[in-house]
Amino acid sequence: xxxxxxxxxxxxxxxxxxxxxxxxxxxxxxxxxxxxxxxxxxxxxxxxxxxxxxxxxxxxxxxxxxxxxxxxxxxxxxxxxxxxxxxxxxxxxxxxxxxxxxx
Amino acid sequence: xxxxxxxxxxxxxxxxxxxxxxxxxxxxxxxxxxxxxxxxxxxxxxxxxxxxxxxxxxxxxxxxxxxxxxxxxxxxxxxxxxxxxxxxxxxxxxxxxxxxxxxxxxxxxxxxxxxxxxxxxxxxxxxxxxxxxxxxxxxxxxxxxxxxxxxxxxxxxxxxxxxxxxxxxxxxxxxxxxxxxxxxxxxxxxxxxxxxxxxxxxxxxxxxxxxxxxxxxxxxxxxxxxxxxxxxxxxxxxxxxxxxxxxxxxxxxxxxxxxxxxxxxxxxxxxxxxxxxxxxxxxxxxxxxxxxxxxxxxxxxxxxxxxxxxxxxxxxxxxxxxxxxxxxxxxxxxxxxxxxxxxxxxxxxxxxxxxxxxxxxxxxxxxxxxxxxxxxxxxxxxxxxxxxxxxxxxxxxxxxxxxxxxxxxxxxxxxxxxxxxxxxxxxxxxxxxxxxxxxxxxxxxxxxxxxxxxxxxxxxxxxxxxxxxxxxxxxxxxx
Numbered sequence: 001x002x003x004x005x006x007x008x009x010x011x012x013x014x015x016x017x018x019x020x021x022x023x024x025x026x027x028x029x030x031x032x033x034x035x036x037x038x039x040x041x042x043x044x045x046x047x048x049x050x051x052x053x054x055x056x057x058x059x060x061x062x063x064x065x066x067x068x069x070x071x072x073x074x075x076x077x078x079x080x081x082x083x084x085x086x087x088x089x090x091x092x093x094x095x096x097x098x099x100x101x102x103x
Numbered sequence: 104x105x106x107x108x109x110x111x112x113x114x115x116x117x118x119x120x121x122x123x124x125x126x127x128x129x130x131x132x133x134x135x136x137x138x139x140x141x142x143x144x145x146x147x148x149x150x151x152x153x154x155x156x157x158x159x160x161x162x163x164x165x166x167x168x169x170x171x172x173x174x175x176x177x178x179x180x181x182x183x184x185x186x187x188x189x190x191x192x193x194x195x196x197x198x199x200x201x202x203x204x205x206x207x208x209x210x211x212x213x214x215x216x217x218x219x220x221x222x223x224x225x226x227x228x229x230x231x232x233x234x235x236x237x238x239x240x241x242x243x244x245x246x247x248x249x250x251x252x253x254x255x256x257x258x259x260x261x262x263x264x265x266x267x268x269x270x271x272x273x274x275x276x277x278x279x280x281x282x283x284x285x286x287x288x289x290x291x292x293x294x295x296x297x298x299x300x301x302x303x304x305x306x307x308x309x310x311x312x313x314x315x316x317x318x319x320x321x322x323x324x325x326x327x328x329x330x331x332x333x334x335x336x337x338x339x340x341x342x343x344x345x346x347x348x349x350x351x352x353x354x355x356x357x358x359x360x361x362x363x364x365x366x367x368x369x370x371x372x373x374x375x376x377x378x379x380x381x382x383x384x385x386x387x388x389x390x391x392x393x394x395x396x397x398x399x400x401x402x403x404x405x406x407x408x409x410x411x412x413x414x415x416x417x418x419x420x421x422x423x424x425x426x427x428x429x430x431x432x433x434x435x436x437x438x439x440x441x442x443x444x445x446x447x448x449x450x451x452x453x454x455x456x457x458x459x460x461x462x463x464x465x466x467x468x469x470x471x472x473x474x475x476x477x478x479x480x481x482x483x484x485x486x487x488x489x490x491x492x493x494x495x496x497x498x499x500x501x502x503x504x505x506x507x508x509x510x511x512x513x514x515x516x517x518x519x520x521x522x523x524x525x526x527x528x529x530x531x532x533x534x535x536x537x538x539x540x541x542x543x544x545x546x547x548x549x550x551x552x553x554x555x556x557x558x559x560x561x562x563x564x565x566x567x568x569x570x571x572x573x574x575x576x577x578x579x580x581x582x
Contacts, residue, residue: 013461020420020464021427022457023445036462038520043409043475046482056480057487059312059342060298060536060561066341080205086434093429098440 008037107131110581111177111271111325115218118176121165125158125176129220132178136223136269144244145264147183148191149223154178157220172217174332179214180264180273183224184231185316186305187211190221194307195239196229198451199432208305209340210274210316210333217332222270225260229453230423231281231309233257234525237516238455248290248551252509255285255525258319262289265319272329273319278310279411280504280529282317283541287504287554290543292326292571293319297561298536299344301330302337310418311342313411313533322581323542323571327351330564344562354565355572360393362569365497368398371405371527374506377547382503385544385555388577389501389570399493399500403485407531410486412523413466413479414534420463426451458519487535494560499570502528504541504554528556538564542574 013033017024024032078091087094107128108114117123133151140146161176181187184194186204188211193199207215214221228238236244236259246254247267254263258275262285265273275282277295286293294317301316308314318329328351335348366386374382386396428434428447435446452460466475493500505525515522532539538561541554555574559567575581 008465012465016461016464016468017457019468020460021424021441021444021448022452022460023449024457032458032461035458035519036465038518039412039458039462039523042520043413046406046409046478049403049406049478049482049485051478051481051485054481054484056477057484058480060487061342061344063342066338068338076205081430084202084205084431086428086432095429095440096437096443 008033008040109271110322111174111320112328114177114271115173115175118161119165119171125161125220126155128176129154129158129178129222132222132270139267140269142245142250143247143263143267144242145225145260145267145269146180146223147193147195147226147241147260150190150221153190154220154222161218161220173328174214175218177219177272178222178270179219180223180225180261180270181211181221182227182258182261182275184227184276184307185210185274187221187224190224192224194230195227195241196451196453196456197240197433198426198447202432206305209302209337211305213333225264225273227260228257229456230307231257231276231278232419232455232459234280234284234522235515236260237512238453240453243512246289246509249509249549252511253288255288255505255509257281259285261319262286262291262293265289265291265321271321272325274316274333275319276306276314276316277533278313278415279533280526282319283529283539283554283556284505284525286319286541287552288509290552291319291321292323292540292542293317294326294330294540295532295538296330296334296564297538299342300334300564302340302343304337304339308422310415311422312418313415323568323575324352324355324581326540327355327568349564351564351568354568357569357572358392359389359569359573362394362499362566363397363497364389364394364570365399365493365500366396367401367404367500367502369400369402369404370502373524373527374503375508375548378503378506378508378553381545381547381553382501382555385501385574385577389573392573392577397497399496401489401493403482403489404531406482407486407534408523408527410479410482410534411526411530412462413475414483416459416463417466417476418463420460420467423456423460483534486531490535490537490560498559498566499563500558502556502558504528504556508547508549508551508553532558537561538567540567540571542571542578544574544578
């Protein structure tokens with residue numbers, strides 16, 4: 001299994017930026033790699049712990065699925081919501097083509 | 104017309120008794136903001152006109168004999184990550200600049216119902232990520248105690264607004280210490296209630312299993328009053344605990360006689376000697392007031408920082424995926440949707456937000472999930488179990504809030520790890536989901552304020568406020 005202290009490389013940072021939809025240039029990749037490597041280096045401290053048999057804790061309290069009555073209630077005003085959007089058309093959010101026009 | 108009182112409870116009492124008008128109160132506070140805000144920069148937005156109209160409406164209710172709430176005429180500043188209907192809510196980020204939410208957060212609705220007057224939206228580290236408010240896209244906030252220093256963060260604007268006398272009370276949010284640490288650095292009271300006690304509906308999410316809203320105040324009693332007003336079940340938040348808001352004000356003056364207070368013998372090192380000295384003073388004061396000091400150990404505490412800085416960024420990387428230029432905020436136009444996302448997010452987010460999104464994405468990515476995120480969740484369990492064992496022996500635990508007093512601008516901003524270490528004592532309680540508060544307790548290096556942190560078990564707010572009230576008295580404060 002990968003250890004928490006594994007080094008992080010520029011190629012990792014470039015890949016992660018792509019996954020996170022963040023356009024960053026090579027100089028920024030280098031900058032962030034240096035900073036993240038330092039932070040990740042600190043994180044190797046938990047490799048010393050014996051975590052066998054310890055269950056993960058995702059929430060402070062157990063969550064249950066909450067359902068409300070299926071009845072009509074007031075909701076956000078569509079015009080007001082669309083007015084705050086960068087672009088809208090025919091009462092919908094407008095976005096550029098999903099696939100580039102040149103593709 | 105009498106002088107304007109300085110606490111929320113006194114202001115409300117005077118307004119309700121018609122000794123002063125809500126309008127006179129708000130005018131007084133707005134004039135204080137006028138005099139010093141250019142130096143402090145606590146606010147992203149001062150809502151002068153709107154605040155005067157809210158105050159006039161309260162006065163009209165009082166003249167007409169209509170019932171008003173326990174915060175009638177009390178000005179309150181709101182961290183700029185809580186939605187205010189029709190009023191710009193930016194999270195101090197370029198990606199939300201100019202965004203006007205189409206609804207109020209539940210805490211805003213509750214404050215308005217209680218008669219509070221929203222005076223403005225306060226500056227913060229972008230998306231609540233930071234410990235100094237230097238990560239705001241709109242410029243840093245200065246510490247009113249020493250303007251060459253940071254106010255702490257991420258709720259630095261809310262802490263500074265109360266410390267500077269711009270508002271008697273304010274709201275912040277606390278994911279890893281973002282209320283308590285700036286409270287300590289600015290010399291005011293700050294409370295993070297139990298996870299689930301205060302509704303997060305309308306709070307822009309950073310790390311959903313950790314975030315909690317809470318108050319800043321100049322007195323422990325005002326912090327208790329605010330917690331009572333904003334607390335209690337909300338059907339709009341699925342993580343809201345289905346209980347009524349706790350009664351807290353009586354606890355503040357109850358004293359600590361017979362209480363067992365934990366002293367952590369294996370507390371992670373790194374606190375300044377003056378901070379440690381104040382902590383020892385605080386133990387002595389509580390013992391003199393009738394409490395018993397009990398030595399306890401929390402062996403997993405030193406791993407909390409790692410667990411937090413994996414879990415919080417992981418949750419943030421998911422929560423902040425919604426800022427994509429489609430439905431609100433900034434859009435950088437591009438030929439296709441994917442390029443638009445990347446360009447918008449690159450232009451809209453600052454460096455610390457990018458760092459945490461990338462850290463979280465990395466910790467969650469295939470091949471690394473078990474080594475990072477999975478392990479961090481197990482460490483979180485160990486920390487919760489440590490607290491569980493400790494609270495079999497004690498009613499509350501005392502630690503420093505911050506290892507250091509307020510530092511100079513630029514000291515830590517390019518060294519993320521040294522900035523993260525500021526949260527070492529505040530983070531464990533968020534991981535466990537417990538309540539905690541910071542109470543000003545004397546001064547440390549350079550005569551700057553030191554905060555002592557009171558920790559209590561889940562829903563242990565009453566015990567926490569008993570200890571907080573006793574510390575305040577010992578420090579020579581309100582009674």
